[in-house]
Amino acid sequence: MMQKRKAAIGGALESLFKFFALLCVSIAMLTLICLLVNIIADGFPRLTWQFFTGFPSRFPEKAGAAPAIAGSFYLIVLTALITLPMGIGAAIYLEEYAPNNKLTRFIELNIANLAGVPSIIFGLLGLQIFVRWAGFGRSLLAGALTMAILVLPIIVLASREALRTVPPSIRDASLALGATKWQTTWAQVLPLAFPGILTGCILAFSRALGETAPLVTLGALTYVPFLPTGPFSAFTVLPIQAFNWTSRPQAAFQHNAAAAILVLLAILLTLNSVAVWLRNRCQGKLRL
């Protein structure tokens, strides 16, 4: 009798919890839908050819985002060129070479801590070291170096994860055939880990694409009526352009901001789809 009642109460509690949980899930889902619908409704009508090719303007209906789109593109390419060799190199060292000693543990702890530093702090670092001290000014190069440091810990962590999925037997076989450590790493381990590393890096760069705060702190300009001409050129990026348009009181400018956000989200969605596709492909391949 007691047993039965207990079970009944347990069952009722469970249904209650499930109901509450589904409520929580729908809050998250509804917010996502609201956000997307709102941005599409505001921004989609502004997505004309002129918006992609035009330059910023005092008149919202004439303003375009060409410098921001070009700036985002150049910034990410430059960031990738700087950070990929360093990040993957660090991951290879920690995963394949590093002895188990205090220095290694210190480097690991350091990377973990760096990953948790708020992004705006990297902006302060970039402002003082790259903009002032190195004399790069508020240029693409200063922005890319700052972004490179920002995504470095993410790239190291993701690449290590990918290297760890390569079975040790591959290394043993290669070493047993007389290959050196580096020959093994370069010719056997890296090709197998490559899709995984690429996936992690794409995700890291999609984070960099959406970052606003460090570049604002760096002093990236909000009004740039020209396309970047080289690494020392002044620049703006999509999130900064969106931020600038959002902070204006006129609703027409906010619609421009929504349009810029739509472009940004479309790029991120594409990048993420590529990453997911790569992840699925490499998961099938690595079962040896």
Place this chain on the structure above:
Amino acid sequence: MRQRFVEKIIHGLLFGCACVSILASLGIVLVLAVESVLFFKKVSLWEFLTAKEWTPLFVDKHFGIMPLVCGTLVTSLIAMLVALPIGLTIAIYLSEFASSKLRKTLKPTLEILAGIPTIVYGYFALVFVTPFLQKLLPSLSTFNALSAGLVMGIMILPLVASLSEDALHTLPGSLRDASFALGATRMQMVFRVLVPAGFGGIVASFILAVSRAVGETMIVAIAAGQQPRLTLDPRGPIQTMTAYIVQISLGDTPHGTLEYHTIFVVGATLFVMTLAMNSISLRIRERFRNTYA
């Protein structure tokens, strides 16, 4: 012989790459420390910690960090009030109740939420959430801590959910089996055995989420306003530490002035706060992992 030489060089290069992160951390600490020292040459630490006003841009300058810290805490607190219960509930549900089919659709949705840039959330807070809340709460100003905090809560929700879910999921199955064998219902098993056992990991995820909220910039810079006020009222404009740095960066503050030093001293405060929370979270997670490894 030559091969061995090449191997050595490569080893050295890779080690160099690994050391870049140390250089970066060193750079951050040095930059913040040097500029803060320059600041404290002109303003006493006592004033910085105890003054109740933050007005570095006014004629009558005051340098009390309290209003900025207060603004940061108010928005973070609101964010946690959203993210903590909802995130934990979703974590428990995903880990112990949801069918695998539901898991497969829910987890990517959460990942999408986590991948949206913060500028987008900022836009959403200002253009959608604030006008919506103003219908319910007419006394709400255009810039306010409430809508910034609520949206920030949605932003960090996936972090709480996925880390807490990991903490529950890694618990050994024997805990579940033993609990069921003793006649516990599923609810008793989850809330009297699993949640207490996974408590360390859950707390670690909460602390990490608070740290993320404290360092969050764009949402508060856009939606919470630029008025450093020492108040707990979330209906009016406030200013967070991060929003202050953005405000000064957008202006044209000359290098080397006292205003220029202030962004670094505020940055240093932010850095110390988040580093402390991250370290505690990391320590708890490690201890938790060792308990059930």
